[in-house]
Amino acid sequence: MFTIFLLSTYYLYFIILIFLFYAILTVFNMQLNYFNSSLTYLLK
Structure with missing residues (x-):
């Protein structure tokens, strides 16, 4: 019983x-896209 509980908690x-x-990955990707777009905007 305890083992099952432990496994479920671990899961x-x-x-x-x-x-x-x-x-975190999604937020980082969004930030990266924003940075890239602003960079291209500045370089234009």
């Missing part, structure tokens, strides 16, 4: 970690 942490990683 939950894993899902949260993946979600956070994906969110």
Whole structure:
């Protein structure tokens, strides 16, 4: 019983970690796109 609980908690942490990683990646990508667009705007 305790092992199942431990595994489910570990699985939950894993899902949260993946979600956070994906969110950070998306935000970073957005920032990068914004930086690139502003850079091209400045260089024009």
